[in-house]
Amino acid sequence: MPNSGKKVCFMTGASGKLGAEIALAVAGQGYSIFFTWGHSEEKAKETLEKVRWVSPESQMVQCDVSKVDEIEQAFTAFSDHFDRLDLLITSASNFYRTNLLEVSEQDWDSLIDTNLKGTFFTMQAAARIMTKQPFVSRIITMTDISAGMVWRNYAPYTVSKSGIQHLTRIFARETAPNILVNSIAPGTISAYPIRADEPEANLLDKIPLQRFGDPMDIVGAIRFLMESEYITGQIINVDGGRLLY
């Protein structure tokens, strides 16, 4: 085992726009990173290269999180490399617009299987390791403020994120006190395309802090949850106050 003593993070979706920033930040906190990618090998390689600048023993593996056998294989590969699991971050996510009356079975399965089913079985596999360890570990799920809103044209996506928020509370209760389980729900992050179907100008009018979020706002919330010892089962909305409207 190359990392004896060093804390280890298993992360899904580290090849994503925000996911890559999170992986880098966690590595910067002194963690080894083991992350999965689904379809974007080049982006995954870029993330791994950057993560290895600070955490050379970090590893990645391909894993379609909508398939339970691939999640199991990823955890087997993880165990070949690392002998402890301190932090799970579930960031893998599928996101696209779906008109309510035209949602197909394929759309439903794609969004729900990747986001909700994938998150559940990843949390389950991690919890099986974490609950046997003689120290407290953490799970952070990545959701979305839309989980608590009624967005037009995103029914399967918002239902999937809502389900993950409930899973967060369920795992927090059932795995306490071994595992602290919380969720980060980002609002609109400025570096990326606007996610709602609202015009950008109107959207800014509904953000009390009068700016879109920065990836570092999300990273700050992740770091906070990595340090905290008395918070579990919570959804932290990092949205500039958007949910106050």
Ligand SMILES: NC(=O)c1ccc[n+]([C@@H]2O[C@H](COP(=O)([O-])OP(=O)(O)OC[C@H]3O[C@@H](n4cnc5c(N)ncnc54)[C@H](OP(=O)(O)O)[C@@H]3O)[C@@H](O)[C@H]2O)c1
């Ligand atoms: N960015 C935002 O503005 C924002 C706002 C609200 C919530 N969030 C949430 O924050 C998290 C990170 O966002 P992001 O910007 O990094 O998202 P993103 O750029 O869309 O990246 C999505 C990630 O999920 C992975 N993924 C998708 N389908 C997969 C599958 N079937 N199996 C395995 N991996 C799969 C992708 O990997 P591959 O490309 O390799 O398949 C990629 O790493 C997500 O959970 C997202 O819902 C983001």
